[in-house]
Amino acid sequence: MRGMNVLACCRWARLFPAFLAFAIGAIPIQAADNVIALKAERMFDGKSKTLVKNAVVIVQGDKIVDVGSNLAIPSDAQVIDLGDATLAPGFMDAHTHLTLDYSGDYNLRRLKELDLNVSEQAIIATAHARATVEAGFTTVRDLGSRFVGSREFVDVALRNSINKGVVVGPRMLVATKGIGATGGHFDPTSGFRDFLFGREPDYTDGIIDSPDDARKAVRFEVKNGADVIKAAISGGVLSLADEVDTPQLTPAELAALVDESHRLRKKVAVHCHGDQAALEAIEAGVDSIEHGSFMKSETLTRVKNKGIFLTPTLMATEWIMSKLENYPPALQAKAKAAAAARSEMFRNAVKLGVKISFGTDAAVFPHGQNAKEFKLMVDLGMTPIDALKSATANDAELLGIGQKVGTLEKGKLGDIIAMPGDPTSDITATERILFVMKEGKIIRQGPPTVQRAAESTKSSGDVVEPAD
Ligand SMILES: [Zn+2]
Incomplete structure (x- = not known):
């Protein structure tokens, strides 16, 4: 009996993060080492003075493994094509x-x-x-x-x-x-x-x-x-x-x-x-x-x-x-x-x-x-x-x-975002983020829950401290 309890407990321990993620707000569950290829019409890489066209960023686990223009995409990669958008470092x-x-x-x-x-x-x-x-x-x-x-x-x-x-x-x-x-x-x-x-x-x-x-x-x-x-x-x-x-x-x-x-x-x-x-x-x-x-x-x-x-x-x-x-x-x-x-x-x-x-x-x-x-x-x-x-x-x-x-480069952590269109012609594109990845994990793809968070804050009461 004791052994079974331990086993049941371990199973729960394994499942717990998934339940927790669901409870907190559906964090996508990804395999630790899966390959994701992000595509978009443009990319701000954090270094160049101009945007890179036909951008591809390949992420494996928590890191960027390749980045550039018109890159070949590995056959086992999950492809996320963001279309008329600009990729950028988080x-x-x-x-x-x-x-x-x-x-x-x-x-x-x-x-x-x-x-x-x-x-x-x-x-x-x-x-x-x-x-x-x-x-x-x-x-x-x-x-x-x-x-x-x-x-x-x-x-x-x-x-x-x-x-x-x-x-x-x-x-x-x-x-x-x-x-x-x-x-x-x-x-x-x-x-x-x-x-x-x-x-x-x-x-x-x-x-x-x-x-x-x-x-x-x-x-x-x-x-x-x-x-x-x-x-x-x-x-x-x-x-x-x-x-x-x-x-x-x-x-x-x-x-x-x-x-x-x-x-x-x-x-x-x-x-x-x-x-x-x-x-x-x-x-x-x-x-x-x-x-x-x-x-x-x-x-x-x-x-x-x-x-x-x-x-x-x-x-x-x-x-x-x-x-x-x-x-x-x-x-x-x-x-x-x-x-x-x-x-x-x-x-x-x-x-x-x-x-x-x-x-x-x-x-x-x-x-x-x-x-x-x-x-x-x-x-x-x-x-x-x-x-x-x-x-x-x-x-x-x-x-x-x-x-x-801070930049989109091979070996850096997979902190990558995407915004619609071209931020160099309309900087307010930065206010309409489409996609957020942090350390290779997708945080958001699709509509934000930001509004919900802002509302909950409002109804709970404003807080604290003399500010700036
Ligand atoms: Zn301050």
Whole structure:
């Protein structure tokens, strides 16, 4: 009897992933080593300056085994012909907050974040992850996950669950808590009554007030699973107790933070709207500047010369400006100032040849709409090919994963998407993804379930954190 039970148990263990996949939303089950040949009229390979015609990408297991124009297709391959479409490497977003949603009414959201328990917020985050990958974003750098009054690491849990195949979502590099100063953009208690939460936040919440605190916070975050370190070094738009462009860490705190992160082989992304804070960030040797709204041309030149990436997050200000009535008057004024400055800053960055990484600040707007950033970039002077490159090869370089993803090349992981028509003549094709494959597994072929995910998020309530 005992033996039979073990056998029955093993059978269930084998069947369980299939049942789980069905329950989560019909992930296609594929044999581990089957060969798939993807065909389309065009391909953006992540490297070339023009699209490749009559594209074929052959995938076996989780890897690309061949790629080119008019390739012979192996007789045992499953052929997926996408017709008048463009294949591309899976898009990346270097600035998301998958565990959060602050796209709705600002004051309502602040009340809701006190009501929802963190477990419910984590479950909602799985819908954000699915919406993101179904929109063609197979990798994200997730820059901060914080719930007021909680010390959970929801972003680490989400990343790990995606890696284990339990949750459908993009590959995630996570930052855990953003690091910032008392009363600064990342202080989760800013704008609430004093001592409402019983104590002042400390390094375990990412809040620091000395170089030693900075090192301790970095060590604490890496210990708890951070892949990248995020710091708020200037004020932000969606925080109540600061001005948008003031510096918020001292040069000594920033130097300690960057030094400790680099010693632990972690890159540093800084939330920074102000020009003075940007100059200090360049001096400290950060890896990317997020937003950068008020950066002057001379500052951008220094960003370029140091090889630092700029992650412009145009979608964030675009969304806030389109929904100004959702925000208190003080935040409206900050948003207007940032929006007025950022277009000229972005045009200058393109002209100067600054390395631009694609990042949106998803969570400020509903998850799954990340690709709308492409049109904003092109409207402000970037070529469509360069915009596509920013979301693929550039982001892969910034994230330090360029040897595995970011281009369609032999030996790279099978992260491949397809969009209708030709994105170089209509960049909004990026918003209508037809097909998504991640590590050789088909995530989506046909209509997305993104709408369903967005609706479920809406009805469950918006969540959390002072954002950007
Ligand atoms: Zn952000």
